[in-house]
Amino acid sequence: MSVITIDQASRWYGNVVAVNGISMTVRPGVTGLLGPNGAGKTTLIALMSGFVAPSAGTVTLDGEPIWRHTDAYRTIGLVPERELSFGYLTGRQFVLANAELHGLADPGAAAERALEVVEMTEPAGRRIGTYSKGMRQRVKLASALVHDPSVLLLDEPFNGVDPRQRLHLMSLLRRMGAEGRTVLFSSHILEEVEQVARQIEVMVSGRHAASGDFGQIRRLMTDRPVQYVVVGDDDRALAGALIAEPSVVAVALRRAGGVDVSVSDFGAFTVRLPQVARQHGIRILELTPTDESLESVFAYLVGG
Structure with missing residues (x-):
C-alpha cells in the first residue's frame, strides 16, 4: 500500500x-x-x-x-x-x-x-x-x-x-x-x-x-451563511414572517419584487420556509440561491 x-x-x-x-x-x-x-x-x-x-x-x-x-x-x-x-x-x-x-x-x-x-x-x-x-x-x-x-x-x-x-x-x-x-x-x-x-x-x-x-x-459548507431570493404573492408579509425565524439572519425587500434573505442554517431554513408560508397563507412563487458558486463556498472555508 x-x-x-x-x-x-x-x-x-x-x-x-x-x-x-x-x-x-x-x-x-x-x-x-x-x-x-x-x-x-x-x-x-x-x-x-x-x-x-x-x-x-x-x-x-x-x-x-x-x-x-x-x-x-x-x-x-x-x-x-x-x-x-x-x-x-x-x-x-x-x-x-x-x-x-x-x-x-x-x-x-x-x-x-x-x-x-x-x-x-x-x-x-x-x-x-x-x-x-x-x-x-x-x-x-x-x-x-x-x-x-x-x-x-x-x-x-x-x-x-x-x-x-x-x-x-x-x-x-x-x-x-x-x-x-x-x-x-x-x-x-x-x-x-x-x-x-x-x-x-x-x-x-x-x-x-x-x-x-x-x-x-x-x-x-452547509453551515455557512447563504443568500436567497424568495418571491411570494405577498412579499411584505413574507419578510415579516421570515425575520422571526432563528435560521434567518436578515431580510430585505427588493425593489423589483421578492425578498433577499440571509440564512445561517439552510437546512433548518428549507424545512421551515414551506411551514411559515402555509401558516401565513403565503404562496411561494420562487426560491433562488444567489451565492451557491463553489468560489463562494471555498471563500467561506478560508475566511475570504
Missing part, C-alpha cells in the same frame, strides 16, 4: 505562485481533491506524479522523493486533464505503446486487460481522433492502468463523460480504492466528489483550505 506525503510544498513560475505551502497525506482509498478552477489542483497533481519539482518543500512516495525518482513510475498511474494529441493512433495502439514503454513482459495482454476494465475493447480498433470526449477519457485511464499501479492520480476525470460512463467510472474508482490502491482525483463539482470519496482535500487559490471526512467538509 502506497502513501504520498506532501510537506510544505510550493511551486511557483516566475512571480506566479501556483501552490503555496501545501501539506497533506494521501493514503490508500479514494481521496477527492476539490476546488474551483484555477485553485492549483493540476499543479498539485503534477507535483505528486513527479512531472514538476517543488520550488520549496517535499513530495514523497513511501518516504522517497518523487521528483527524479524514476522507479516511482512503476507505482503511479496518471490520467491528465489535457486532451490526447495522438488522434492518428487507435485506442489499442495508444494503450499498447504505454505498456511497451513500461517494459511489461506481455504488453499486448496488459493492454487488452486495461481496455476491458474501462469497457473500451470494442472501439479500441478505431482512431482516437474519432472518439467522443468520454471515450478519450477512458482510453487515457486504460493507459494509466496498463502497468497495474498502486497509485492512481486523475485530473478532472469526469469532464465530458456521459451519465452512463460517469457511473461506470465512479464505480471503478470506488472498487480500486476498496482494493487498497491509493486513488486521488480532482474535481470542481461537489456532487462528483460526494459520490466517490469520503476523504476530501480542499484547495483555494493555491492553498490548502480544508481536509477531512466528506461529512465534516459538507457541514462546514
